[in-house]
Amino acid sequence: MNPIRYGMIGGGRGAFIGGVHRTAAAIAGNWQLVAGALSSTPDKARASGEDIGLPANRNYSSWSEMFEREISLPVNERIEAVAIVTPNHMHAPPAIAAMEAGFDVILDKPLAATMADAIAIAETADRTGRLIAITHTYAAYPMVKLARDMIVGGKVGAVRRVAVKYTQDWLAHISDAGENKQAQWRMDPVQAGPAGAFGDIGTHAANLVEFITGERIASICAELTMLPGRVIDDDGAALFRLSGGGRGTLIASQVCVGDMNDLAIAIYCDDAGLHWRQEDPNRLTVKRRARPDEIWHAGADRTYLPVGLSALQRTPGGHPEGYLEAFANIYRAFGQHIRGAAQAGEAGYATLADALAGMAFIDACVASSERGAVWVDVDPGEGALR
Incomplete structure (x- = not known):
């Protein structure tokens, strides 16, 4: 093309x-x-x-x-x-x-x-x-797509519980803002919006949950906090309920000392638990009761992977692909949609509906925290809290 x-x-x-x-x-x-x-x-x-x-x-x-x-x-x-x-x-x-x-x-x-x-x-x-595409990069990793295929395809049963965390330490000290341009606008509600860490990386964690499970976060109970002297959250945790009935926990923090970019998710279903970590992105671990663990590896030569996943990978197994390649998968898929050459199935990038769900997630987390960590419905359809 x-x-x-x-x-x-x-x-x-x-x-x-x-x-x-x-x-x-x-x-x-x-x-x-x-x-x-x-x-x-x-x-x-x-x-x-x-x-x-x-x-x-x-x-x-x-x-x-x-x-x-x-x-x-x-x-x-x-x-x-x-x-x-x-x-x-x-x-x-x-x-x-x-x-x-x-x-x-x-x-x-x-x-x-x-x-x-x-x-x-x-x-x-x-x-x-x-057309609009939103760059929720982590949903474009091949092993994340494999996890979605297993869950949405009904291969491991219904989702019972999800545990997701996205922790960093680059704002762990008050002085970290300093002359750092990237920190300054992210810590300014006028430029960043009502949420800091939860808007910046919490939305990635929420999108990962929704993409892998194929369900929306329906309601949430969140507590957002910040270091003294800051005016927007740099840390927080939440309980959430999925539209399909499953439950979960979500942590998003930029003040966890020693963590670089630790996005990790575990999804527990009726028949298996699936585990993926962004800092080791080319492996998906599937654990089952009274059975050996399965470790699925990324790689263009991994013939056991679904055909659609093999097409997204550029190097043989053992040659790591990561953040830039996942980002490229978004551009590739969006370009195909613009040209009318997209394949059937999921878009390959976060859609406008996904992005509006992310905005509703942010508003619900802020509202819940401001009200003392109460349960709040997440309403991407109406764009407002019920």
Whole structure:
């Protein structure tokens, strides 16, 4: 297929996730970066574009300039999609403008800083018919997809209990914010939204639960906390109930000293327990009562894996694939959808419905914690708490 011509918004000098998106798109092989507005500061935007080799005539000082100039180009030259890699509060304006201009959108989670902005994005997508993908990366790992196949496919029985944790330590000390650009906006409710750690990584944990089980988190009881002097959560824990009747626990923290990026999940079903850890992503352990443990390994040559999973892997077993390749799986799948070449089955990326569920999760956790850790329904359909 012809590569998707795309422009990037954000992701310039000092940014982390912009480079990840560009690398993932290159690995996917069906995307081509042709334009960008890489910073909200015009001079920095142009300098950042020069850094990565954007052509001068398509290295823009703002996303509004990019849209205005790109739609004036011939259809077979202009961008077809945009990747938005800005702080949360700057997701909605360019996403809405991009769809209005006729471009599809891929953007980081959460969908927006507020539910109102998220609903505005969703309404624009519905009205314009444009496609949106959200980069919940961890659901794109092959072994995570295998776990989903086992559970949703009815191979291990109904879900009884889930235990998921996502713990980091990069904000474990007050001084860690300092001059750290990535920390500063994530700890500012105006830019990040109402939740800190639960909005940043708690949403990943929640999405992983929902993706693997094929169920939604229906209600939650959460306690969010923070170190003295901070105004937004950096730590928290929650109990939750799944739509299918199962129960679970979720921990999301950025102040757990010694943990780098420890996302781990265990799903206990009628007939087996499934265990996966992001820091050892190429193995899925399946445990059964009074039987030896099963260890499933990733790898393009693992013939025992379902055909769809083999197609997502690029190297033989024993050659680790990880975060960037999982990210690339999202770009690959979204590119296929844009081109109308997607296969039947799950989308291969987090959809708008998944993203709205993530926004409802954030609002429910904040509301529960503010009310003293009471049970609150999660309502992605109405966009408000019942």
